[in-house]
Amino acid sequence: MFQLVIAVAALIVGLLFRANLKEKGKKTQANLIIVGAGIVCAALIALSCTVTVPTGHTGVVTTFGRVEDTTLDSGVHFKLPWQQVVKMDNRIQKNTVELPCFSSDIQEVNLVYTINYQIKKSDAQTIYRTIGESYYQTVIEPCITESVKVVTARYNAEDLVGRRDELATAIEGDLTQKLLTYNIEVISTSIENLDFTDAFTDAVEAKQVAQQNKLRAQTEADQKIVEAKAAAEVKKVNADAAAYELLAEARAKAEANKELSASLTDELIRYTYVQTWNGKLPTVMTGDGSSMVPVLDVNEVLETEAPEN
Numbered sequence: 001m002f003q004l005v006i007a008v009a010a011l012i013v014g015l016l017f018r019a020n021l022k023e024k025g026k027k028t029q030a031n032l033i034i035v036g037a038g039i040v041c042a043a044l045i046a047l048s049c050t051v052t053v054p055t056g057h058t059g060v061v062t063t064f065g066r067v068e069d070t071t072l073d074s075g076v077h078f079k080l081p082w083q084q085v086v087k088m089d090n091r092i093q094k095n096t097v098e099l100p101c102f103s104s105d106i107q108e109v110n111l112v113y114t115i116n117y118q119i120k121k122s123d124a125q126t127i128y129r130t131i132g133e134s135y136y137q138t139v140i141e142p143c144i145t146e147s148v149k150v151v152t153a154r155y156n157a158e159d160l161v162g163r164r165d166e167l168a169t170a171i172e173g174d175l176t177q178k179l180l181t182y183n184i185e186v187i188s189t190s191i192e193n194l195d196f197t198d199a200f201t202d203a204v205e206a207k208q209v210a211q212q213n214k215l216r217a218q219t220e221a222d223q224k225i226v227e228a229k230a231a232a233e234v235k236k237v238n239a240d241a242a243a244y245e246l247l248a249e250a251r252a253k254a255e256a257n258k259e260l261s262a263s264l265t266d267e268l269i270r271y272t273y274v275q276t277w278n279g280k281l282p283t284v285m286t287g288d289g290s291s292m293v294p295v296l297d298v299n300e301v302l303e304t305e306a307p308e309n
Helices: 001-025 025-049 121-130 135-152 157-162 164-180 198-263 267-274 298-305
Strands: 049-053 057-063 066-070 074-080 081-090 093-102 106-119 183-194 283-285 291-293
Touching: 001 081, 049 057, 057 121, 066 121, 074 093, 081 121, 093 135, 106 121, 106 135, 106 164, 135 164, 157 164, 157 183, 164 183
Parallel strands: none
Antiparallel strands: 049 074, 057 066, 057 081, 093 106, 106 183, 283 291
């Protein structure tokens, strides 16, 4: 359209110069002026009838501001001089925003959020007709702000740190649903950074240190318990071993005594008695305590106790 206006202006200027030169009798120069103006006008009109759509874009054709039903693929195309072609980007685009948010426990956090998005070729015309070229500023950015702040407010500050992946997934799901109503596809998103206030960061650090100290103390206590149990087990094993040894010794003695008892006979007992006798007869005190009376006669004892040859 701009080239067409310039061409008409060039033609008008050429005609004015030609009329002025003809009045002065300079017909040849006047003819040259009009020829040059015609060439410039034709060139500008030719340029206004062609358009180049870059790769990864869709051309949306408008006639005096009205969106036509046809779109143009990438490449060179012919159009009417008074038509315009708006080039909508169909490639994956990336934008990053930094947003101040609040957690459910009213802790302030600055969140840096990145989104990769894309508009399809089939939706380019609808998006231009309903939203316009600045669809990021008009639709995407407000939706990002709302989704990030609303979802972040569902978590307390500590959960924002410990459940970061869950937070990112929840934000992406909410944002995807919002942008689908505008025919905009979310390719991927990510939380680049979470920045808390210094006071909260110090409090979290102090809590972590306390938990680590508690864990260390618990570990040491558990270790002592394990060592005490091990020592008690060793002591029990040693006691059981000693008891088993005593029992074995007692059983051995009992077995020996049993074998010894089985080997004793009356003859062996009498023989042993004689061998160990000192030759004195056993005596007993009389009733009045005045004398000692032998219990057995010596000859009887010898005869009775002596072993047979």
